Amino acid sequence: MRLxxxxxxIAGGLHKAFVIGGKIGCxxxxxxxxxASRWEAIPLDDEKISQFQDAWNTSGIQTVIAHDSYLINLGxxxxxxxxxxxxxxxxxxxxxxxxxxxYLVIHPGSHVGSGQAQGLRRVARALNRIHQQTxxxxxxxxxxxTAGQGTNLGYQFEHLTAILDLTQEPERLGICFDTCHVFAAGYELRTKEGFQRTFDAFDRLLGIKLLKVIHVNDSVKPCGSRVDRHQGIGEGEIGLDGFRWLMTDSRFETIPMILETPKGRDPVVSDQHNLRILKDLCKTIER
Incomplete structure (x- = not known):
């Protein structure tokens, strides 16, 4: 079963996330x-941790992934x-x-004018320090x-390879593949041939075994635009075919796939709609 x-x-408490996830059918x-918009965080006490874990254990949610704050810039x-x-x-x-x-998903960071090579070194040094502390x-x-907007790092697979090469414990790192970001960065996903070329490049430079999470989002902007604008599944420039290849590729059957599509007026209804499309695409093409 696909995840x-x-x-x-998490409004109202971390444990409330499971209630919402259950309503959506996650x-x-x-x-x-x-x-995510503040640097500070109230420390977790034993009660909050137990509340979260109890809610998880009694839910139908198999996997939980965290995303870091957008304020963070390791580059x-x-x-x-x-x-x-x-x-x-x-x-x-x-x-x-x-x-x-x-899993904790992070954006690699931005070099803010210092240059890609320097930015990638800063990211790796920061990760080394964090690993030393944990x-x-x-x-x-x-x-x-990433999509490569502004001075963002991570829009080329080679950027991620460089970070892994520069870290002292690369086995502690993995990759989150975002379909909108990769497409906007210039990697083709719309045709079967383009999809295969993109993942061949990913496998050659990084290795499919490093792929731990996939963000499943269509793109408002065209391929190579380097503009990060998410769209509902099949409603953007990637279109339904790109997601057919993804949903029917046996290499990704056990990898969690997470929507970050626009929520609309009712986030639950919007997510249910997009999840239904993904599930239906699993049935539309032979492997």
Missing amino acids: LGSHVS TAIQIFTKN SPQDELWQKSQYALFAEALRCEQLGIP PGHSTQILLET
Whole structure:
């Protein structure tokens, strides 16, 4: 059974995410473990941790994934922000470990004019420090593919390879593949041949075994635009065929797939609609 779900709200408490996920029909969910627009986080106490784990155990959710705060920039050339970002990511990694969440998805960061090579080195150095502070932790940090907007790093598979090569414990890292981001970055997904070329390149440079989570989103903007704008499944520039190839590829059967599509007026209804499309696509083409 494929693990399908969405990024859901934690309003009212972390444990409430399972209620929303259940209404949508998720078997996997992605959450922020804290307010994503603030640096600070209220420490987790034993009651909150137990509440979260009890809700998880009694839900139909098999996998929980966390996403880090968008404030974090491990590629920043500014030492103050770089140090602050490291501390914030360490705190989020610790929260995931306490909650039993296996994956923490992060955007690699932005070089902000210092150049890609320097930015990638900064990201790797920051990850090395965080790994040094979390020996024995089971939560794995996942580098997310990006669209390449502005000075964002991670829009080429080679960027992620460079980070892995520069880290001292690369086995503690994995990859989150975002369909909108990869497409906007210039990788083709619309045709079967283009889809295969993209994943052949991914496998050659990174290895399919490093792929732990897939964000399933259509793109408002065309291939190669390097503009990060998500759209509902089949409603954007990728179209339904690209998602057919994804949903019927046996290599991805056990990899959690998470929607980050626009929510509309009713987030539950919007997510149900997009999940239904993905499930239907599984039946429309022979393997």
